[in-house]
Amino acid sequence: MAQVDTIRSVGVGARAQIDEGLRAHMNKVYGLMSVAMLVTAGVAWAVGSSDQLFSILRNPATGSMTILGWIAMFLPLIMVFAFGALVNRMSAAAAQLFFYAFAAAMGLSLAWIFQVFTGVSIAQTFLITAISFAGLSLYGYTTKRDLSGMGTFLMMGLIGLIVAMIVNLFLASSALAFAISVIGVLIFAGLTAFDTQRIKNDYIQHAVAMDQEWLGKSAIMGALTLYLDFINLFMFLLQFLGNRE
Template identity: 60%
Template sequence: MADYNTYRTTQRVGTRQAVVDEGLRAYMSKVYGLMAVGMGVTAVAAYGISAAAVDASGQLTQLGTAIYASPLKWVIMFAPLLVVFAFGAAINRLSVSAATMLFYGFAALMGLSISSIFLVYTGTSIVQTFLVTAIAFAGLSLWGYTTKKDISGWGSFLIMGVIGLIVASIVNIFLQSSGMQFAISILGVLIFAGLTAYDTQNIKNTYLQLAGSDRDFLGKTAIMGALQLYLDFLNLFMFLLSFMGNRE
């Protein structure tokens, strides 16, 4: 009888584990899917806006002058940062569909914010840097997902690093130091490489802790996870581009 009860207990545990594993795969697929669509929205928005910003002779159009050569450029530069904070504060009050649309709207705004890269760097170098970023991101995220090592302790150091990068980047807007920009780019790559692995593990652990929770709540956490990985990928790409990209 003891052996039979042990068998039934083991079977139930195995069944629950299988359900969790299946749910985790579906959850992570949703996170990566949302992130990929967001990156697609950003790419289309950035390319479309940059194309509309210059005329056939390569001169800035009225739109290009407004977004690249007027005080509006500062609003465009810092608006995504404000939206991220607002998104995090409002996510619990939004429906899943509204949060998803807000995420895609944010991705389009990011496209506007970074659209100047198509005017500054060659198309070939942008594509090459994107591919390098995609390979690096995939490897780092896979490691973060599969590693048995607890890297939750990285979080506070990485967040402090991000804050330092933001401050240094703002200061260098006025200093225009190429040496400082190179150092910022190197540190940015290292910090967002670490964040990619950290956020992936954190997203996985969040699901394991909340498995069985309200479906809408899990849907919102998936959107926030997609936003985190989206920002990791985009920042990794931008910092790599700053020293790998060939300028026009």
């Protein structure tokens, strides 16, 4: 694997320093991701469990979304693209603040699940997702197998999944929705392991090159990637495990 060859090319002392730095880097990635998850969960629960607050997003009389509801739906997508375009010009502190703002926007867009599913089923699904995510991410971090070949396959599957979801907006097929949920779980399970290994490999390559500017923001970028994997895995699992109100 590339990271093994990279580590072997440096001395023992440098190798130990890289290993220590990698552990600290991954701890920061998971720490940032955990805080973002708490922000998302807090905003989603606060808005979704309050009929008064939720009425800002959806008209209680007609059930249709308000203008703010449509904005809340697409805001996270806009912010992800904006983050990718602006991250190189941001300081690490500004990038971290933007990440937490994105997490809050995501919570706002997910508030509806507290109106549709029972709180117990949401909590159970979240716990199952957390356990599954931890196992998949641990596998991606510790495996000696090179998972880079999965990347192209998973991205092609993700594009196909998005197309199928758009098509089903018009067809409203329950069978297709079930298939989408199954495929979505499999794709984001694979992406969790793949992205974890990629974050690890990227750190090792840049640590050897002593690219300090990159290292300052890379944990935030890695946390955002794994955060999106977790959220999508959770939402697809919720379609199976969630009990509706």
